[in-house]
Each structure stands twice: as structure tokens, then as C-alpha cells.
Amino acid sequence: MTTSSASLPAIGSQLDVARDLLALLGQVSTEPRPDTRLEALTLAVAADLPVLLWGEPGIGKTAALTQLAESLDLPLTTVIASVHEPSDFSGLPILGDDPAAQGVPMAPPDWAVELARAGRGLLFLDELSTAPPAVQAALLRLVLERQIGALRLPSGVRIVAAANPRSSAADGWELSPPLANRFVHLQWTHDHDVVVRGLGGTWPRATLPRLDPEQLSEAVAFARRAVCALLAARPKLVHQMPTTETRRGGAWASPRSWDMTVRLIAFATAAGASRDVLSLLVRGTVGDGPGFELLTSIDRMDLPDPELLLADPAAADLPARGDLRQAVLDGVVAAVRRQPEKSRWDAAWELLAKAVATGAPDLVVVPATTLATLRRDSWEIPPAIEHLADMVSVSQRADRAAARVVEVRR
């Protein structure tokens, strides 16, 4: 008897010690660390587009959502889809006094009512892929139309869903192309360094993008211009249904997803987000191929306009990166070819001379050769050509090297 009564407070104090130990384990610090995926997610959620996070279980999707909810100052509601029944999302039928007169109302579950009452919140639908097909079907109505039974969630509620990649999903979750087209797809993987450092007690804290109210109209104009410039030149990109098995269930280009892209570009521009963030968003919406084309086209929009350069070659500011500089010079030569005039031809030579003076001479060789062939008989050689001596000697050395290569082969 004495032993048992003596051990009782001991158990209590053991739990106290355990609580202290747990508190100690809970003490983690954070450090700032750029996180492009989290930034992309934030922008897509802010833009009120349905986001689908693809990722293996247990890699921190929920943790990311918690941080997102904090930064957007929204209460987070997590619903594990796989433990619910279809009627939890399509509404539970409630029998009234006279169903024939009043109909059968479909009652929403309590968390939906609370969300609707609060008017704002972040709803995270986890484990979409392990839910049976009927549940998934009911959920998609919730994600895409915000309708849950007879209740419509207010626009202040943002919805994010998560799914396991189809290779690891046991129950065959797979998006049909029409559904895949409505989502922004973001791949979620774990970063080894982040995990190791986090388990050591320091988790990353991302500084999330803030929309700049002064940039709004400019951002919209830019987004529209970026997408329209590409689609005007490449009509084939407007609609590209995935045909192969490899691309099923992913993002693809259609007028709908291009519309989403315009929205995302505007948000990314207003937030001053980096190109990496924009790349994730665009490729997650229209797919890799059209996404890359759009990004390349936006890169070119940033390049100086050949006509402006030709109008005032002295003030020209050529990009420092070799491949971009080459693209600009090619563009200048193409502009002269389109509209060959003596003054434009001279201006182009001046630009080439400037390019040789301020950067690598070798990338001027091809534009210079092409420009030379555009000469009309009456045109005199412009004085700017004298400044191309460096380029000529590089070109001659390269020619000699090429000749030696041919000799070696013989």
C-alpha cells in the first residue's frame, strides 16, 4: 500500500518533467530564407485561383500552409478529405416537416458554417488523392465553385488543395484534362538543407510578397501585353490539349488557363516577385512548354526595342549578358533588313561598334556579316566600321583555327 501511494505523485511529476521536455523541444527559432515555392503559393492564393499542391505525404505542406495563413492573416481550417464522406461536402440531407412542400435542404458541416460566418479564412483540403472518387467529385465542386451543400462560401475564403503524385496515390486520383485546366499546379518537394537545419532547431521564415498599391494598373497592362504579344505571334499555343499519357493530369494551355496566367503575372508584377516565382506560376498554369515560351517572350520584352536603338545609337544601353546582347543585335539587323535605309544602316554600324567597345567582340561577328550584305551600291562605308578592328582580328583568328581543324581532319 505504501509503495503505490508513494508512486502516485511520482507519476504526476514525471508528466510535469515530460511537459518541460516537450516545451524545450518546442523552442525553435526561425531564420529568413527566400522560398520561391511559398511565394508562388502566396501569390496564387492572393489571386484567388484554385491551387493544387502535389507532394508526397509528410514533406511539410501543412507547415507551409500554416505560415501562409499567418502571413495573410487568415484563420486556417484544415479538412482531411479522405476521412470524410461525400455528403460532408455535398451537404447532409435534412428531412423537414413536409419535404414535398419545402424540399430537402442539404445542410453544410459546422466548419463550413463557421467559415461562412467569419467571412474570411484559408481552407486547406488535405489528402485529396486518398479520398474515394465520390468524395473527390464532391470536393471539386467545393474547390471550383465554393459551393458546399446549400451554402456558398464567401469570396474572402481562399481554398488550397493537396494531392499525392499519381505514381504514389494508391486509389487512382487523377485529374481529367478539364479539371487539371482549372488549377494552378505547384510541385512540393522537401529541401534537404532546410529539413536538416529545421530538425536542428532553426526553421526557415520566408518573407512573403506584398502587393504594391501603386503598381496595380501598370501590372495589369504589363500582364496583358506579355500574354497577348506571345499569343498573337504563336496562335498554336492558345489551346494545347495534352495528348500523351506522360502529360495527363498536369497543367495545359487553353484560353481559360491563359486568363489565369494574365492574373498571375499581374499579381507577380504588383508584388515585385522574382522571375523564378513567375516561372513556377506560369508553368504550373499553362504547362512547361508554353510557360517557357511565355517567359522567353517576357525576357525579350525587357530587351531594348531595336527601333529605339536605331533612332539614337549614342544613348543605347545594351544588355551585359552575352546571349541577350546577341539577341538585341540580331533584332537590330533584322529591323534594318525590314526597312533598309542609309541612315538606319549607319546607325546599326554605330551600335555594333558600341557593342565591340563595351563587351565581347565575337558575338558581333555574325550580325556584322549580315549587316554588310545589306549594303546598297550607293551607300558609303560609315566611319564607325573602323572601330570594329577588334572584332575583325578575333574573326580572323577564329577562321584560321577553323582552317586548322579542317587540315587536321585531312
Added chain:
Amino acid sequence: MTAQFTGLDYEKLYAARLQAVSARPYLATALYALHIIESRRAPTMSVDKYWRCYVSPAFVDYMPEEELASVLVHEVSHLLRDHHGRSDRYAHTHDLSGPGERLRMNIAADAEINDDIFGDGLVWPRGAVTPATLGLATGELMEDYLSQFTLGPRTQELAWLDCGSGADGLDRDWELGPDGTDGLSEQECDAVRYRVAQGIVGRPGNAPKGWRRWADRALHPPQPWRQLLGAALRSAVSAPGVGADYTYRRPARRSASLPGVVLPSLRRMPPRVAVVIDTSGSVSDVELGSALLEVAAITQAVGGRRDLVTVFSCDTAARIAEPLCRAEGMALMGGGGTDLRTGFTKALRTRPDVLVALTDGQTPWPTTRPTCRTVVGLFHRERSYNEADPDYVPDRPPDWARVVEIG
């Protein structure tokens, strides 16, 4: 060494780059995107994963232009083919660490590159590693080579090899790192890679086979057929009406808490799968066996029972299918003829939920859509020949089937 270093001979390097560009016009974007940095500590020429190229001035003085051109193309190939990322992934999956392993990755990456980028306007730079240096076959990928050799007498002379972190993923202390100037961001690297790949695919005429293959992969990364077949089969067997789903045929146990309300209950209906094997072509035992095992394993994983998988096959296939099916507990029925249509008819008589056809596609297809979902595992064939008709092209599987290319 009496000669004083006068710094990097940029003109020579630019001449070399110009020669490289004229020999390989489709790599121009990538070659111009490289940011050249003079470095006394780089052994020869090396790249980091931010597209900076570190060049030793002494190396440029020593090498003629044409060899420098080849080395530049070699370095840019490391970056285009994402060797640093692939090295990291390989090290991660195989649990490798240490400079010795990274050297091995550098050697394997060099072997992958060097067997097809030189010649035709580019000289062989001295000391270039080839698969032959390692005593291995040409035309394979870095990962394949890595599993085939170890550091030893054969690689003794390669110990000086150093193409930088862009080739093997290991950061060097003399590199500028992610925060340094003039590096390309991940998205910019992707964009350069994409533009080069598009250039090659758009004008495939003058690019060698190795580069065309790379460009195809860069634009359409391949996916393992097992996963694709699994996904196709899973989605077929868990479609409404098959597998586990809600039904109103029986009330749910939850109904007790909601009097007067009829709720559906979860019911499991094991899928019935019919597999039709067509071996009129030359499908190897290994291919067929692994595909068949995959089908059986997936069916079981989604709740099907072995006795619900039925295999129909032509006589020639019986030799593999039979022992396999005996081991797996599947019923095997004999079939006849080499026409897949008879196999379909026979299989549909058992009223399956899903029909899986394993074939090389050189067969006529049924004209009408089967009554159940159909998955076709198509064994990859380089080219098909028909002696009577050299222009013969076999029909593609019809639209109603989900097609997974195998192998």
C-alpha cells in the same frame, strides 16, 4: 617558367568561342550566356552551376584556339545536360560522399559528353576522357557509366580532371557561389536550356544524334512506364462502378445519428481485370514478364483478388505467361491467332471491368469500343518492316484506349 602572366588573353578566348559558335550554331545561345571569369585557381577551365566559366590564363596561353573551342563546347555541355543536378541526385540516391566519388561523377559526365560532341569542325582536345578510356561502350548516360567503373589504374591519369561544380555538383572554395555577381538564376538557366533545345528540335538537320536526343528529353522528359501503366490501371479500376465507392444500395452506419436521412455507404467491389497478350511481334520474355507482374501487383494493391485477373494469350506467349501465372495464381487460357481482335472478343466474354492489352502494336485493332475501360501497354519498337510493303506503318491504338509506351 620565365613567361610572365599578362592576364587572360580574352581575344584568343573570344576567337575560340567564335569558332565554336560557327561549328555548333545551335549552341550559340548557351556559349554566349556563359560568363567568363579569369581565375588563377581554376586548374584549366571549369564551370559552376550559375553558368560562370572560370578560366586559367596559363591554360589559354598554352592551348591553341581550336582546342579551346572544343573545351568551351565541352563545358557548356555539362551545364546544358544538368550534370551538377544529376550528380547530386545520384549521390543522394546511392548515398555517396567525398571528393573521390565526385571525381568519378566528373569522369562519367565527361564520358557521356565526349563520345559525340567532337569532330565535324571541332578537334578532339588532348586528354579528353571517352568511354573507351574507361573501357566502356559509347552512347550511354552518366548514370550508366557511374555504375560500371571504379577509380583505379585506368583512371589514374584523370585525377587532375576538374570541370568545376557545374559538372559534379561539389562546390569549390574559389567559385563565386550563389551570391556572387553575374550568375544565372535557376529560371534563366532553364530558359537558356529551353531555347537551345528548341533550336535543335526546330532545325534538326545539322545536330548530331546525341544532341537531338538530349533536346527531345529536355523538352519532353520521359517518365518511367511502370508508373504510367500503374496510374492508368489504377484510374481504370477505381473509376465509378469499380473498386471502392459510395453506394445507396445499403444505408451507411452513420444513418443512426441522422434519423430519417438516407446516407450512402462505402462498398468495395473488387475489379475484374482481363489481360490480353499479343506476341505476334518480337516481345521479349523479360519485357512481357515485367509488364505482366506489374499488372498483377497493381490489381492486388487496389483490392482485386488474384482469381479476378485473367490472362488471354497467343500460343507463343504461353511459355512465359504460363509459369508466371502459375506462380501468381492466375488462370491462363490458351488463345489462337495473331490478331488482337480475337483476343479482345474472347476477353470481353468474361465481362471484365478493365481490359489490359500488352502488344507491340503491329496488329489490327477492334473497330468498336469495348464495353469496359481499356489500357494498352505498347512495347516500343524502333521500326517495323513489312517485306511486301516497305511503307507499311502499323495503326496507332484507337482513341478510346489509354496508351502507355513500355520500354
